[in-house]
Amino acid sequence: MRWRGGRSGGGVEDRRGMSGGAMAAGGGGIAIIVAIAAYFLGIDPNAANSIVSQVTGGGASQREGTFGTPGDPEGLFVDKISANINDVWAAKFGDSYKPPASIVIYEGGTGTACGQGQAAMGPFYCPGDQKVYLDLSFWKQMEELGAGSAESARAYVLAHEVGHHMQVLSGASQKVQQAQRSLGQEEGNRYSVALELQADCYAGVWASNAPAVSNGEVSFEPGDLEAGIEAAGAIGDDTLQRRQGGAVRPESFTHGSSAQRMEWLRRGFQNGDPSVCDGTFAGL
């Protein structure tokens, strides 16, 4: 994947090295398990956060980090990919697209408007402060899950989270929450899946438009999309349920099956138009 020539200024807020409620020593193993559960099985970050803040005693400090372009390769990658994602959506939606308030990179734990964020939760978007939270150690966990170490897989995760920000801007998130109030668990989950697959589709649309807004400086080489698709497949709900040794129960899915996630990422990439992503709600 090409990205180094892309512009900087993706709105990164660097909180690495700030103390913000790191988990107690010895909690690492549990942390990884919770990460898998929270990110992949789609526990609502708000709910997961409040659980974590109960465990850690709350007190989520919302101290801001350093804004600007990080100098290290991992931070720089996040900054440049975020800048390109913002450029794609500004090109598609004009002024009605507002970038996330920041892309927070942190380690251990950090305060968020959704409660205490923990690396254990995997990447997430907090609607309360409109920030994406990303602990870079998650890349390692993705590798351990067989989701690949390719840069394109990492970029896909980032674009997926910004997709959730777009759903707040479009009102899709609020509509789903409203619908879920009057629905049972099973039917409510189908709405959550539609929302997740729409975010996957947005990630595909982003990838297909990335070169056009960067004079080709951010672009995908043959095999890159496959790596992203492989990541989507490795983190489908069915694959993860199997990995945990359980039977696959589609009615409990909140992110969609591996096949669905791959399909919508591909569909977004091939089509290149975000309106195609509304199709995940068809039939609901």
Ligand SMILES: [Zn+2]
């Ligand atoms: Zn998601």
